[in-house]
Amino acid sequence: MSNGHEKKTRLRDPERTRKRLLQAAFREVHRSGFQNAGINTILEATNVTKGALYHHFDSKEALGYAVVDEIVTKIVRDGWLSPLLGSGQPIDILIGIVRRISVRPDDIRTGCPLLNLATEMSPVDEQFRKRLERIFLAWQEGVAALLRRGQSEGTVRCDLNPEESASFLVAMVEGYASLAKNAQDAQVWEVGIRNIVGWLRSLRAPRQSPKGGRPMSKKHVVRRAR
């Protein structure tokens, strides 16, 4: 009579309730920051009661940690880590990813959730900090791995340090996102994208001219070592 997943999922669907709470919590935290996020706001947005929320999460902190672990992590995975694994020339992949970052006014307005949380919580709550750091490191490592692949394939300059170039990229993306958020202006972001893309192009290995090209030695490329 009752197959596993009926639409009787109206009442008593704990997994669904939990996910809805997480989503609403993410939105509220993204809007107001974690410390300023209101439990009641989340409850009103979901039509869930306080008892239900505290049944699923031990505390506001636990809810916040779950938002980082499950929602923010997924956003970075979908937006960066997964695309990084695609086939094609590494630099082209990176340019494609950067260009595909949302320019919707509301996303410009509220900014990068990872950066927002890190800015607010890293100095204050070590558990938050560690979780966010793991995401940042995974992001950088993913980019670095792709650059290394490009180096071994000969499409990326071999005189650069993949890890440092990766963090350079992350810093630029977050820096421009901050400027655009403050200006509340998508154009600021678009200018940033153009400059980031220009920098990414400079990472390409110089064309192997048949007669033996010169090394083009002096340009800025985040070199290896000190």
Place this chain on the structure above:
Amino acid sequence: MSNGHEKKTRLRDPERTRKRLLQAAFREVHRSGFQNAGINTILEATNVTKGALYHHFDSKEALGYAVVDEIVTKIVRDGWLSPLLGSGQPIDILIGIVRRISVRPDDIRTGCPLLNLATEMSPVDEQFRKRLERIFLAWQEGVAALLRRGQSEGTVRCDLNPEESASFLVAMVEGYASLAKNAQDAQVWEVGIRNIVGWLRSLRAPRQSPKGGRPMSKKHVVRRAR
């Protein structure tokens, strides 16, 4: 009998009281963010009473605005705008400024006050946003003006857009500051500095070799226009 500025400044020195409130408010806001900053914390830090505070400032917001206008503005002026006006080669000046940015653990930990406030308040309070934007724009314009000077003197590549290069620099500085703050690690910041300095060096005009140097055309330099 009473020269203007005696040391009787113990009781009833409204200007001093005001400045002390502003300083304490800045510290508290820097630590906790504006919305989470506690009025009582500021009062305890200054041994000033609530009545005194609300005599000098109409509201918490007014206090916050004053902090931005008087303290944060001064920090950027002292750290960037004034040094930008010095004599010497523009790129050397910029490198000197960037290198002189604090690496004290506590400053890494709490991050850039301008960026913190912008991240927290820009989407939420237009008055805050505008004040912070003015500071960002003054910062960028100061750098751009210096780059233009360098171009006219021939020490800075003339094929770059000064405004875009300036915002590129600001974005990188703030981006790395964010990464270092999340990592709570001054080394992250120092690596960032090295890379920023490397990029700054790439903005120098190529040496005018006596026989007519080649233009070194392909490196990334935030070019003019689109």
Place this chain on the structure above:
DNA sequence: CATTTGACATACCGACCAGTATGTACGTTA
């Protein structure tokens, strides 16, 4: 000297907030 005004001090208020105590109803299991 009398009065007023600026610079505080104290006590208090209502709103809001995270968290909890307690109750209830569904659904599975024995």
Place this chain on the structure above:
DNA sequence: TAACGTACATACTGGTCGGTATGTCAAATG
């Protein structure tokens, strides 16, 4: 069907918050 644990719902608490009403006292002003 009886019992029990999960999944909620409601009402409440203690504490903190920004803000205010009111009072005091010193110094300038007439």
